[in-house]
Amino acid sequence: MTVQRILPSEEAEAVVDLARQIADAELAPRVADFEARGEFPREVLRTLGRAGLLGLPYPEADGGAGQPYEVYLQVLEELAYRWVVVAEAVSVHTLACFPLATAGTDRQRDTYLPQLLAGDLLGGYCLTEPAGGSDAASLSTSAVREGDRFRVNGTKAFITHAGVADFYALFARTGGPGAGGVSCLHVPGDAPGLLPQRPEDKMGLNSSPTAQIVFDDVMVDADRLVGELDGGFRIAMAALDAGRLGIAACAVGLAQAALDHAVEYARQREQFGRPIIDFQGLGFLLADMATSIAAARELTLYAARLKDAGRPFSTAAAQAKLFATDTAMRVTTDAVQVLGGYGYVSDYPVERYFREAKVLQIVEGTNQIQRLVIARRLAKGE
Amino acid sequence: MKIVVLVKQVPDSGLERHLSSDFTVDRASASNVISELDENAIEAAMALADAGQADEVTVLTVGPDHAVETIRKALSMGPDKAVHVQDDAIAGSCAVTTSAVLAAALGTLEYDLVLCATESTDGAVGGMAQMLGARLGVAAMTGARKLTVDGQKLTVERQTEDGHETLTASTPAVVSVWDSMNTPRYPSLKGIMAAKRKPVTTLSLSDLGLAPDTVGAAGATSKVVQAEPRPPRSAGQRITDEGEGGVALAEYLASQKFV
Numbered sequence: 001m002t003v004q005r006i007l008p009s010e011e012a013e014a015v016v017d018l019a020r021q022i023a024d025a026e027l028a029p030r031v032a033d034f035e036a037r038g039e040f041p042r043e044v045l046r047t048l049g050r051a052g053l054l055g056l057p058y059p060e061a062d063g064g065a066g067q068p069y070e071v072y073l074q075v076l077e078e079l080a081y082r083w084v085v086v087a088e089a090v091s092v093h094t095l096a097c098f099p100l101a102t103a104g105t106d107r108q109r110d111t112y113l114p115q116l117l118a119g120d121l122l123g124g125y126c127l128t129e130p131a132g133g134s135d136a137a138s139l140s141t142s143a144v145r146e147g148d149r150f151r152v153n154g155t156k157a158f159i160t161h162a163g164v165a166d167f168y169a170l171f172a173r174t175g176g177p178g179a180g181g182v183s184c185l186h187v188p189g190d191a192p193g194l195l196p197q198r199p200e201d202k203m204g205l206n207s208s209p210t211a212q213i214v215f216d217d218v219m220v221d222a223d224r225l226v227g228e229l230d231g232g233f234r235i236a237m238a239a240l241d242a243g244r245l246g247i248a249a250c251a252v253g254l255a256q257a258a259l260d261h262a263v264e265y266a267r268q269r270e271q272f273g274r275p276i277i278d279f280q281g282l283g284f285l286l287a288d289m290a291t292s293i294a295a296a297r298e299l300t301l302y303a304a305r306l307k308d309a310g311r312p313f314s315t316a317a318a319q320a321k322l323f324a325t326d327t328a329m330r331v332t333t334d335a336v337q338v339l340g341g342y343g344y345v346s347d348y349p350v351e352r353y354f355r356e357a358k359v360l361q362i363v364e365g366t367n368q369i370q371r372l373v374i375a376r377r378l379a380k381g382e
Numbered sequence: 383m384k385i386v387v388l389v390k391q392v393p394d395s396g397l398e399r400h401l402s403s404d405f406t407v408d409r410a411s412a413s414n415v416i417s418e419l420d421e422n423a424i425e426a427a428m429a430l431a432d433a434g435q436a437d438e439v440t441v442l443t444v445g446p447d448h449a450v451e452t453i454r455k456a457l458s459m460g461p462d463k464a465v466h467v468q469d470d471a472i473a474g475s476c477a478v479t480t481s482a483v484l485a486a487a488l489g490t491l492e493y494d495l496v497l498c499a500t501e502s503t504d505g506a507v508g509g510m511a512q513m514l515g516a517r518l519g520v521a522a523m524t525g526a527r528k529l530t531v532d533g534q535k536l537t538v539e540r541q542t543e544d545g546h547e548t549l550t551a552s553t554p555a556v557v558s559v560w561d562s563m564n565t566p567r568y569p570s571l572k573g574i575m576a577a578k579r580k581p582v583t584t585l586s587l588s589d590l591g592l593a594p595d596t597v598g599a600a601g602a603t604s605k606v607v608q609a610e611p612r613p614p615r616s617a618g619q620r621i622t623d624e625g626e627g628g629v630a631l632a633e634y635l636a637s638q639k640f641v
């Protein structure tokens with residue numbers, strides 16, 4: 001990858017270098033095999049964790065690395081360039097830590113966060129339900145207070161890391177209907193009655209388990225309520241604002257991988273006596289791919305810098321997620337085209353990139369929902 | 383126990399490498415990295431430190447100014463401090479004179495165990511541990527694939543072509559390791575940050591009491607007078623199978639001592 005990065009500090013350079021080094025040595029050689037076998041790379045994530053890469057954007061006082069989002073996202077991009085599942089796993093873990101890190105009490109942060117950020121544990125985020133993804137405020141999983149515990153019942157759907165996560169950020173209904181009746185609970189992965197179902201058979205991301213989780217009378221201590229009672233929906237949305245940027249960074253890394261592969265191929269493959277990249281029809285296609293990736297990266301980093309500066313960033317984050325993931329879809333589609341028949345067979349990774357890109361337009365708010373977020377701001381004259 | 387790990391900065395063996403006009407390794411224009419096996423020596427030291435068997439790990443390197451990058455890299459894996467012997471007169475040293483510099487530097491340090499790689503990825507002489515053992519008057523156990531420490535007793539499994547030998551010695555001693563000994567850890571972010579603050583002592587030849595003309599190109603015991611690039615790969619030998627292909631293959635493999 002020949003991306004010129006402008007990083008804010010020497011420390012940040014070291015962080016990104018370390019990520020790249022581990023990605024080259026540990027991710028790149030394993031991705032094809034693990035994807036083919038559908039095995040989750042738990043040990044690879046431990047390696048990242050031990051290196052300190054599972055708590056990047058959280059404060060050092062809580063056990064994180066205190067890195068700006070701008071740096072964290074470029075680490076995700078480097079990981080996604082080799083293996084999007086691993087980058088997404090880091091992103092989901094970061095998302096799962098968000099409620100405690102931003103809304104937890106001092107005592108909760110002291111008790112849980114250092115462990116969560118130390119790198120040995122992996123998190124999951126339980127918001128979506130079978131009946132509702134986009135309309136998350138209509139969720140129906142219930143958490144009923146009984147003494148000093150909550151009794152949780154219901155089913156969550158499409159949960160990344162279902163069955164392999166050590167803890168979950170769970171959103172459940174504690175009050176009346178709508179967004180105002182949702183609370184956030186920090187739930188241990190081995191809680192009795194927490195039942196991950198059979199993993200879904202997916203189009204891509206085959207090395208990452210995605211499954212329903214049934215909550216069957218799961219008892220959760222009341223001191224695991226994160227934020228205020230019935231105040232969970234705001235936390236869920238704030239988490240997704242930040243999480244979206246992670247998905248955008250994954251999309252940029254994935255698209256860059258597809259571009260680099262396509263360029264290398266087009267420089268070597270000859271037809272009609274010359275390298276196919278010399279045909280303007282293909283050269284221009286690659287030029288457009290490269291340009292839209294550069295734009296997606298900058299939009300993503302712009303949103304991150306707004307966040308790092310403490311400015312409102314959710315519109316920019318929605319724009320970045322929308323643009324970067326649509327870019328990844330188009331770029332990976334075109335990369336298949338550049339390889340012709342070889343793009344359609346699994347001897348080359350481009351068909352996998354193509355399948356992986358699709359999901360990025362769906363998760364953490366579909367791209368229709370991103371447009372909705374952006375349009376609403378415009379309608380309000382903001 | 384105090385451990386000193388020898389570390390060398392070398393041109394990246396994964397990239398194209400060149401010799402200077404005087405046939406010494408071109409270090410100035412190369413992309414320099416830590417010699418790969420040195421990471422195994424550091425890992426061996428840090429494993430002992432993690433197990434509570436070593437209370438101080440020092441990195442020692444002889445090299446030009448930019449070798450300090452390699453020192454930081456080594457320190458980010460966990461050692462406590464570093465010593466950098468730097469003197470323009472050292473440039474062009476052969477392995478024998480380098481061993482004299484290292485021995486002199488070790489003389490300024492406290493150590494129970496000196497760990498190093500069996501060979502470097504640039505010179506690949508593979509004699510440093512032996513030479514240091516001789517110069518320091520301590521045991522040198524080379525080519526280790528396993529090292530255990532029991533008080534002052536060191537036990538090494540020495541990798542040989544057809545198995546291994548078990549060697550023992552008491553401290554102080556020099557042990558050189560192969561990559562079969564362990565898998566080096568990645569530095570952690572915390573390690574990288576901490577490495578910037580760890581002490582690095584720079585020593586010159588006069589600090590070590592060595593005369594400039596005993597080292598470097600002047601004092602070298604060997605000199606490269608000619609070098610040629612490796613010839614391009616030849617096309618290889620093609621066996622056409624006319625019913626006897628298998629036999630021909632087996633004969634070829636036998637003639638090359640593969641079978």
Ligand SMILES: Cc1cc2nc3c(=O)[nH]c(=O)nc-3n(C[C@H](O)[C@H](O)[C@H](O)COP(=O)(O)OP(=O)(O)OC[C@H]3O[C@@H](n4cnc5c(N)ncnc54)[C@H](O)[C@@H]3O)c2cc1C
Nearest residue numbers: 125126127128132133134158159160210363364365366368
């Ligand atoms: C691989 C994978 C991993 C996932 N991981 C997680 C996870 O870890 N945690 C989690 O909670 N969820 C996860 N999800 C769920 C994901 O966030 C949801 O699938 C997504 O939010 C969409 O919800 P849905 O599938 O119910 O689709 P629906 O909400 O039913 O949407 C169907 C279609 O209607 C469109 N649509 C809906 N509402 C509107 C509207 N108002 N305007 C215009 N169009 C609209 C959508 O854009 C979409 O095209 C994951 C999904 C996948 C596929």
